[in-house]
Amino acid sequence: MAVGAYKDNKLIGLAGCSADCDTMWQIGVDVLPEERKQGIATAITSKLAIEILNRNKVPFYCCAWSNVKSARNAIKSGFRPAWVEMTIKTKDFIEKLNK
Numbered sequence: 001m002a003v004g005a006y007k008d009n010k011l012i013g014l015a016g017c018s019a020d021c022d023t024m025w026q027i028g029v030d031v032l033p034e035e036r037k038q039g040i041a042t043a044i045t046s047k048l049a050i051e052i053l054n055r056n057k058v059p060f061y062c063c064a065w066s067n068v069k070s071a072r073n074a075i076k077s078g079f080r081p082a083w084v085e086m087t088i089k090t091k092d093f094i095e096k097l098n099k
Contacts, residue, residue, distance in 0.1 A: 003048045005031070005040045015044040017052060017059070024058045029073065045077040 005013035013031035020026045027048055031040045045061070052059040061079045063070035 001025075001048070001051060003044045003051065005035075005044050007035065013040040013044050015041070015048040017048060019057075020060075024060055025052050027052075027059055027061045029070075041073045042076040045073060049077060049079075 002014055002016035004011050004015075012035040013029070015027055015029040017025040017027050027045060029041050029045050029048075049059040049061075059079075060082075061074040061077070063074060065071055065084075
């Protein structure tokens with residue numbers, strides 16, 4: 001399922017979802033670079049989240065915290081941080097990288 005944003009009959013933004021499990025659908029979104037900073041990502045992300053909820057599924061949105069623009073879109077769209085993923089490497093692994 002997806003929600004699109006159009007301008008002059010041209011698709012300028014798309015939010016789509018994947019059924020990552022039976023009850024939870026993950027949202028992904030993109031907007032053409034020249035159309036960004038107008039609230040399009042937030043509008044289509046929010047609309048898609050509502051449509052997912054209407055189907056009795058849980059919408060969720062994942063991104064790296066380093067992707068500030070995506071994290072900001074999630075917050076503006078009504079999502080709240082629920083978990084954080086960390087990767088831990090052994091000391092030996094780090095030492096091998098530094099050689």
